[in-house]
Amino acid sequence: MGTKQTLVVIGNGMVGQNFLASLVANGINKNYKIVAFCEEPRAAYDRVHLSEFFSGKTADDLSLVEPGFFEQNDITVHLGDKANKIYRHSKSVVSEKGVMIHYDKLVLATGSYPFVPPVPGHDRANCLVYRTIEDLVAMQTAAKSGKVGVVVGGGLLGLEAAKALKDLGLQTHVVEFAPRLMAVQLDEAGGAMLRRKIEALGVTVHTGKNTSLITDGEQCVNKMCFADGEELETDIVLFSAGIRPRDDIARDCSLDVGPRGGIVINNQCLTSDPDIYAIGECALWNGMIYGLVAPGYAMARTVVADLAGKVASFTGADMSTKLKLMGVDVASIGDAHAKSQGALVYTYQNGASEVYKRLVVSQDKKQLLGAVLVGDVSGYGTLLQYCLNGIELPENPDALILPPRSDESVGLGPDALPMSAQICSCYDVTKGAVCKAIEAGCSTIGALKAETKASTGCGGCAPLLKSVMNSELAKHGFEVNTDICEHFAYTRQDLYNLIMVEEIRTFDVLLEKHGKGRGCEICKPAVGSILASYWNDYILKSEHLGLQDTNDTFLANMQKDGTYSIVPRITGGEISPDMLIALGQVGKKYKLYTKITGGQRVDLFGARVDQLPHIWKELIDAGFESGHAYGKSLRTVKSCVGSTWCRYGIDDSVGLAVELENRYKGLRSPHKLKFAVSGCTRECAEAQGKDVGVIATETGWNLYVCGNGGMKPRHADLFATSLDKETLIKYIDRFLSFYVRTADRLQRTAVWMENMEGGLDYLKSVIIDDKLGLCEQLEQQMQHVIDTYHCEWKTTIEDESKLKRFRHFINSDQPDDNVVFVEERGQIRPADEEERKHFKMLEVA
Amino acid sequence: MAQWIDVCSVDDLQPDSGVCALVNGQQVAIFYMPRESAVYALNNYDPFGNANVLSRGVIGDIKGQPVVASPLYKQHFNLQTGVCLEDETVKIPAYAIRIENGSVQVSITEQDYEL
Numbered sequence: 015m016g017t018k019q020t021l022v023v024i025g026n027g028m029v030g031q032n033f034l035a036s037l038v039a040n041g042i043n044k045n046y047k048i049v050a051f052c053e054e055p056r057a058a059y060d061r062v063h064l065s066e067f068f069s070g071k072t073a074d075d076l077s078l079v080e081p082g083f084f085e086q087n088d089i090t091v092h093l094g095d096k097a098n099k100i101y102r103h104s105k106s107v108v109s110e111k112g113v114m115i116h117y118d119k120l121v122l123a124t125g126s127y128p129f130v131p132p133v134p135g136h137d138r139a140n141c142l143v144y145r146t147i148e149d150l151v152a153m154q155t156a157a158k159s160g161k162v163g164v165v166v167g168g169g170l171l172g173l174e175a176a177k178a179l180k181d182l183g184l185q186t187h188v189v190e191f192a193p194r195l196m197a198v199q200l201d202e203a204g205g206a207m208l209r210r211k212i213e214a215l216g217v218t219v220h221t222g223k224n225t226s227l228i229t230d231g232e233q234c235v236n237k238m239c240f241a242d243g244e245e246l247e248t249d250i251v252l253f254s255a256g257i258r259p260r261d262d263i264a265r266d267c268s269l270d271v272g273p274r275g276g277i278v279i280n281n282q283c284l285t286s287d288p289d290i291y292a293i294g295e296c297a298l299w300n301g302m303i304y305g306l307v308a309p310g311y312a313m314a315r316t317v318v319a320d321l322a323g324k325v326a327s328f329t330g331a332d333m334s335t336k337l338k339l340m341g342v343d344v345a346s347i348g349d350a351h352a353k354s355q356g357a358l359v360y361t362y363q364n365g366a367s368e369v370y371k372r373l374v375v376s377q378d379k380k381q382l383l384g385a386v387l388v389g390d391v392s393g394y395g396t397l398l399q400y401c402l403n404g405i406e407l408p409e410n411p412d413a414l415i416l417p418p419r420s421d422e423s424v425g426l427g428p429d430a431l432p433m434s435a436q437i438c439s440c441y442d443v444t445k446g447a448v449c450k451a452i453e454a455g456c457s458t459i460g461a462l463k464a465e466t467k468a469s470t471g472c473g474g475c476a477p478l479l480k481s482v483m484n485s486e487l488a489k490h491g492f493e494v495n496t497d498i499c500e501h502f503a504y505t506r507q508d509l510y511n512l513i514m515v516e517e518i519r520t521f522d523v524l525l526e527k528h529g530k531g532r533g534c535e536i537c538k539p540a541v542g543s544i545l546a547s548y549w550n551d552y553i554l555k556s557e558h559l560g561l562q563d564t565n566d567t568f569l570a571n572m573q574k575d576g577t578y579s580i581v582p583r584i585t586g587g588e589i590s591p592d593m594l595i596a597l598g599q600v601g602k603k604y605k606l607y608t609k610i611t612g613g614q615r616v617d618l619f620g621a622r623v624d625q626l627p628h629i630w631k632e633l634i635d636a637g638f639e640s641g642h643a644y645g646k647s648l649r650t651v652k653s654c655v656g657s658t659w660c661r662y663g664i665d666d667s668v669g670l671a672v673e674l675e676n677r678y679k680g681l682r683s684p685h686k687l688k689f690a691v692s693g694c695t696r697e698c699a700e701a702q703g704k705d706v707g708v709i710a711t712e713t714g715w716n717l718y719v720c721g722n723g724g725m726k727p728r729h730a731d732l733f734a735t736s737l738d739k740e741t742l743i744k745y746i747d748r749f750l751s752f753y754v755r756t757a758d759r760l761q762r763t764a765v766w767m768e769n770m771e772g773g774l775d776y777l778k779s780v781i782i783d784d785k786l787g788l789c790e791q792l793e794q795q796m797q798h799v800i801d802t803y804h805c806e807w808k809t810t811i812e813d814e815s816k817l818k819r820f821r822h823f824i825n826s827d828q829p830d831d832n833v834v835f836v837e838e839r840g841q842i843r844p845a846d847e848e849e850r851k852h853f854k855m856l857e858v859a
Numbered sequence: 860m861a862q863w864i865d866v867c868s869v870d871d872l873q874p875d876s877g878v879c880a881l882v883n884g885q886q887v888a889i890f891y892m893p894r895e896s897a898v899y900a901l902n903n904y905d906p907f908g909n910a911n912v913l914s915r916g917v918i919g920d921i922k923g924q925p926v927v928a929s930p931l932y933k934q935h936f937n938l939q940t941g942v943c944l945e946d947e948t949v950k951i952p953a954y955a956i957r958i959e960n961g962s963v964q965v966s967i968t969e970q971d972y973e974l
Contacts, residue, residue, distance in 0.1 A: 562917075572912065823880055
């Protein structure tokens with residue numbers, strides 16, 4: 015093979031990183047020694063969601079680099095070091111810090127910089143731009159002492175920036191030179207509708223304004239003077255008036271650049287030097303700079319393919335976008351301005367519900383050329399498919415934007431799409447790729463996401479992905495069987511509803527009315543769990559006992575040798591020395607193996623079934639109660655020490671953890687539930703790896719949901735920010751009740767949410783906006799569980815008849831002779847096979 | 860020739876669940892389905908998990924066969940024959956069992972001891 019060639023990448027923004035990830039995904043990284051330069055102090059992060067930095071996300075949350083990515087793939091990355099110069103004769107790159115490296119192939123992904131109009135005063139204090147995390151920190155600092163903020167620029171990014179200013183609590187203005195907002199994407203009426211909606215949110219919009227001077231203000235730091243003589247006082251001026259390609263390094267080494275900037279590239283993304291590529295916002299293709307990530311990613315894929323020796327070309331990109339700007343849905347597809355020859359326009363405007371839709375079609379009314387949607391973008395997926403795939407329009411194209419008049423559906427069925435149709439534009443996943451994954455066995459949205467990455471970007475294509483999946487599964491004769499087992503032709507959610515609506519209280523009644531046979535180890539514990547969630551009866555009542563898994567039956571966790579482990583509740587991980595001693599004494603008396611758990615409590619192992627009630631009697635006398643470690647239920651609420659002791663703590667995390675654990679203890683759920691509360695954003699309690707995580711901030715509690723560790727770790731999603739305790743608890747009540755109602759058996763919250771159509775946004779709309787009108791019911795349901803809580807172990811040891819079962823033999827007091835312990839590191843452990851044989855021999859002798 | 864041994868009273872059994880009895884030195888898991896007035900007896904030893912735990916498994920039926928699911932790794936055993944549904948080469952001892960005048964009786968033959 016000889017020595018490897020060197021591939022140097024300048025720039026580690028979204029596109030630069032996507033290029034590296036794509037190299038790795040295609041195994042091309044193995045052919046090269048790879049070196050990347052990143053001017054910023056941190057590796058690539060998500061600039062598209064930058065404003066979320068102000069609603070609680072940290073720089074780490076926004077990171078686009080998987081932990082260990084550079085190390086595992088042997089990529090050298092120079093962080094905080096800007097590549098300064100390219101010497102094309104010697105094929106080398108020199109950085110600001112003096113790193114000099116030879117390249118065989120070079121990729122420029124230098125991105126763009128915000129354009130700041132050369133208005134006098136543009137460099138005054140608090141005149142900022144919106145591009146990097148450092149810019150955001152500067153905004154945050156400036157906002158602390160200011161009241162008013164102005165964004166110069168009413169485009170996509172400008173409105174994002176306005177949201178950031180609003181989130182910082184400033185009186186926010188948007189100043190736009192053009193006569194309307196989002197002039198590139200929207201037509202006049204669409205822009206006007208967007209303006210009304212944004213003004214309703216408390217942002218003042220000024221259009222057709224040309225800033226001529228920025229000078230000293232009287233009430234504020236700055237004053238903006240406009241060409242029409244008007245003035246506006248503001249503390250912060252944020253320029254978001256478009257981007258300019260960063261092409262200086264290319265100019266400097268005489269690569270071809272466009273007359274208005276941008277490094278000229280061909281269809282292979284090669285610059286005028288055959289060993290240098292350029293991708294993303296620094297590149298100029300066919301006279302166009304693409305200021306969106308999707309085309310940048312497409313360029314990155316082209317270069318990866320070219321390096322792999324495959325035929326690939328970048329031939330322009332679709333600039334259609336769909337996004338939520340300050341809570342307002344906006345979408346633009348193709349030729350939104352009807353500039354094509356002979357184009358015809360259909361418009362639908364509903365002033366009452368503030369919806370605007372515009373359709374641009376070809377002269378023969380057969381092809382969709384473009385569209386604008388404001389306020390209701392539900393038709394985006396269908397319209398985009400019509401436009402991109404040249405699918406012939408229905409006879410009356412306006413039906414696509416008019417509210418449905420009858421039951422007739424004008425949506426595009428998944429079968430109408432060609433295999434080449436792009437389903438997910440973020441990751442360029444075609445219908446063909448989805449079908450292939452389904453043939454390979456993916457049969458859930460979660461599996462498809464993991465396999466194809468479809469719908470893991472903006473998530474906008476989730477409904478389309480689901481309809482393609484359902485249609486394909488049906489076509490392949492896969493019966494989409496969601497029956498819980500052979501005894502009930504229902505899903506867990508159906509069973510929950512039947513139990514609720516018909517007020518069914520026992521398995522036998524449910525089986526008689528809706529099932530067949532005798533049940534099994536799938537449906538019995540599932541129904542047992544639903545009955546416990548809904549009615550919260552004692553689970554060892556004789557009519558429920560046979561439904562429980564062995565752990566629930568004996569209220570302890572069975573280990574490999576048939577003995578049990580015991581975990582008393584230690585709320586929030588807080589325990590007094592006396593309680594700790596009491597726990598130790600019980601452990602010592604019964605010679606139990608003792609281990610600290612990951613959930614901040616103590617697990618006592620090696621208890622025989624006949625010992626369980628005796629051990630629990632002592633624990634209860636000492637003040638302990640059941641920890642429900644044996645149940646599919648709330649396990650622990652982990653906490654850091656919080657503001658009570660920690661010098662960094664913002665709020666009392668232990669206090670809240672104890673309160674939450676006491677509130678939800680005993681709740682039976684489809685799977686186990688783990689919580690954590692951190693007292694500040696250092697996040698020592700690891701709340702973002704939990705089903706429910708809470709983090710204290712200066713402005714209140716931030717709530718995260720649907721995370722987990724384990725086999726497939728998943729970071730929790732930020733659900734709501736700056737909550738007071740009352741609201742926080744209300745949201746958690748609703749969240750848990752909704753999960754208990756609608757999840758499948760043994761489905762953790764993460765998978766539940768991932769398989770939910772609409773995902774996190776839908777969940778928010780149900781829990782926060784009460785879209786289904788269920789919230790009151792959900793809260794009542796939780797209150798019932800809280801009101802009827804009892805310690806199962808206390809109830810059990812007080813009931814003589816229940817104790818009968820806690821013997822190994824029904825007719826003898828002998829223990830199980832197969833349970834044999836040996837000692838290791840000063841404690842017991844189960845004997846292995848060899849050791850067991852040895853003991854048997856000793857016994858016989 | 861079957862020899863019936865009194866083990867316990869019907870009241871000692873757990874409806875729709877199992878208990879374990881010591882019968883001539885053997886651990887016998889006894890399962891009771893009161894609606895069918897059915898009792899079943901299998902050896903209590905789980906050959907996959909190598910532990911005496913089968914009496915603590917969930918019982919029910921799979922395709923019409925009465926079964927117990929091991930509480931350790933969830934293999935199913937036919938309650939009448941002791942054959943494992945997931946691996947038919949594995950069979951655990953099944954014993955004759957009956958209820959006589961409220962008393963539960965098990966019969967263990969000599970072959971059962973060899974197993």
